[in-house]
Amino acid sequence: MARFFSTIFLLLALAFVAEVSGSTNGDFYRPAGAEGSVPIQECPQKCDYRCSATKHREPCLKYCNICCQKCLCVPSGTYGHKEECPCYNNMKNSDGKSKCP
Template sequence: MAIKVAIFLLASFILVTTRVSSDLEEALAQAAPVAGHPGVAPAHAPAQAPPPHKIVDTKECFGVCKGRCSLHSRPNLCGRACMTCCSVCKCVPAGTAGNRETCGTCYTDWQTHGNRTNKCP
């Protein structure tokens, strides 16, 4: 009798693990489509950065920098750095964070007095 129970438990365990692994394989197949397969879009297409705000007159910097630094933890500090970068580089990246590379090397390579490369927000 004990042998029958052991065989039943072993068979049940094998059945359950087989079903779980096949569900996992189906989920992975749906999440990661074949890259070269036509008609199938990649799961996570890289998002393109919005275009930066090109500045013609330095008077435009105030409004653009105010929007850029609106969510910053220290908006006054961010605004001062942004105004400096805007007046020299004539560009402010779109959005409240990131996208720094859209303004070019003037914006991305400018260093602080401590030689840190993140002067411009």
Template sequence: MTSLALCLLLLVALIAPSSEYGATQGSLHPQECSPRCTVRCSATAYTKSCMFLCQKCCATCLCVPPGTYGNKQFCPCYNNWKTKRGCPKCP
């Protein structure tokens, strides 16, 4: 495999996850927040508060990171939104 083909393959692999999950900023419609947040909050014991914060963050940022934890690098707005004390606001 040539180096150009390898680079293209890596580029596609990096782009595919963010488009698959709608994780790039501004790619979700507000009505898509609830199902994405349901997945995001499915592994926590604090489902109600997680859903509230996730939907608030999604409505503002128009994205939800993939998975139940982490992956916030896919959503800069979601990742960088902090509370008054400097803690992460979005689950």
């Protein structure tokens, strides 16, 4: 009988850990700014903030959204921090310059 209860306890504990970690559906935690951290429907909102401090708002929004939709990430802040998202950081335009703002 004691073995039965210890088995039940173990199964409940494992279910709790899986639920807390979010690993039951294959999703893994991604910190803000990391690749895959932004659902595609949130790209416009994230890019709106990313481009809020620039004078060149329209091109910033255009390229930020292109990069976000491909990388599913936008670096934190309004400038810099591109190392948070290597995909975003490594996208280049035809001149070899950074495509993503």
